[in-house]
Amino acid sequence: MEKNKLMDKDEIMTYIPHRKPMLLVDEIIIDDNDVSTGKYHVTGEEFFLQGHFPGNPVVPGVIICEIMAQSCSLLVGDYLKGKTPFYAGIDKVRFRSSVYPGDTIVTTARITNRRANLFFIDAEATVNGKVCCQGSISFALIDNDKLNK
Numbered sequence: 001m002e003k004n005k006l007m008d009k010d011e012i013m014t015y016i017p018h019r020k021p022m023l024l025v026d027e028i029i030i031d032d033n034d035v036s037t038g039k040y041h042v043t044g045e046e047f048f049l050q051g052h053f054p055g056n057p058v059v060p061g062v063i064i065c066e067i068m069a070q071s072c073s074l075l076v077g078d079y080l081k082g083k084t085p086f087y088a089g090i091d092k093v094r095f096r097s098s099v100y101p102g103d104t105i106v107t108t109a110r111i112t113n114r115r116a117n118l119f120f121i122d123a124e125a126t127v128n129g130k131v132c133c134q135g136s137i138s139f140a141l142i143d144n145d146k147l148n149k
Contacts, residue, residue: 001015001030001076001137002076003030003031003032003079004029004030004032005029006027006028006029007020007028007029007031007052007074008026008027009022009023009025009026009027010029012025012028012074012080015074015077016070016071016073016080016085017082017084018109021047021130022044022066023038023070023109024042024063024066024067024070025038025039025040025067025071025074026038026039026040027039027068028071028074030075030077031059033110034067034075034110034111035108035109035110036071036074036075036107036108036110037106037107037108037128038051038067038071038074038106038107038109039072039104039105039106039107040067040105040107040119041103041104041105041107042059042099042100042102042103042104043091043101044057044101044102044113046059046063046108048060049079049101049107054092055117057098057100057101058098058099058100059098059100059103059105061093061095061133063087064095064099064105064125064132064133065090065093065133065137066133067105067107067125068123068124068125068135068137069085069105069132069137069139071088071107071109071121071123072109072119072121072122072123072131072137072139073139074110075109075110075119075121076111076119079117079141080141082143082144083117083141083142083143083144084139084142084144084147085139085141085149086139086141086142087092087137087138088118088138088139088140089136089137089138089140090135090136090137090138091099091135091136091137091138092135092136093132093133093134093135093136095132095134096131096132096134097127097130097131097132098132099127099132103127104127104133105125105126105127105132106125106126106127107123107124107125107126108123108124108126109121109122109124109137110122117140117141117142118138118139118140119138119139119140119141120136120137120138121136121137121138121139122134122135122136123135123136123137
């Protein structure tokens with residue numbers, strides 16, 4: 001994966017298996033310091049807003065975690081080819097503010113540790129520079145030919 005290159009959804013889909021409606025990264029860039037910065041624009045049309053909450057749509061915390069996780073998984077770049085990332089853990093997650101339709105969530109993430117195909121990452125999500133969620137995410141890469149289909 002090339003550093004300092006802005007990837008759009010089409011390129012992101014060459015690395016991670018997520019597709020609509022669960023592809024939750026619109027664009028991402030990974031810098032020379034191995035920090036990813038991703039963006040997802042909340043349109044208000046997302047399936048998860050239809051009932052959460054009527055008259056006051058708020059992005060569920062678990063979806064914000066998924067947005068961070070997808071951005072995190074892209075940090076491992078070419079290791080993703082032929083593999084699927086699966087959550088191994090979500091630790092010390094804190095929600096600081098709500099996210100609404102029209103907001104753009106900006107994620108930043110950095111790998112803090114690695115053991116074989118297990119990655120540990122610190123991540124943060126912000127809206128307009130204000131932290132809405134932060135925590136540590138770990139995931140394992142599983143060979144696609146070992147998945148039960």
